[in-house]
Amino acid sequence: MLPRSADMVTAIRIIGLAGKPGQFPGNAAFASYAGVAPIKIASADRARHRLSRSGNR
Numbered sequence: 001m002l003p004r005s006a007d008m009v010t011a012i013r014i015i016g017l018a019g020k021p022g023q024f025p026g027n028a029a030f031a032s033y034a035g036v037a038p039i040k041i042a043s044a045d046r047a048r049h050r051l052s053r054s055g056n057r
Contacts, residue, residue: 014034024030031037038049 018024018030018033024033028037041048041050
């Protein structure tokens, strides 16, 4: 029997919520759906990234 780690449980939940993998045209679309796609935030001369507040988080 495999040990249940938090990473494995999280991965199983994400796959279960996402449904069929073929419904997403690419990795970026899946990341956007999951709410983990980075968004570029620019302020003056600095460019940073943060996670999207939208999606199924």
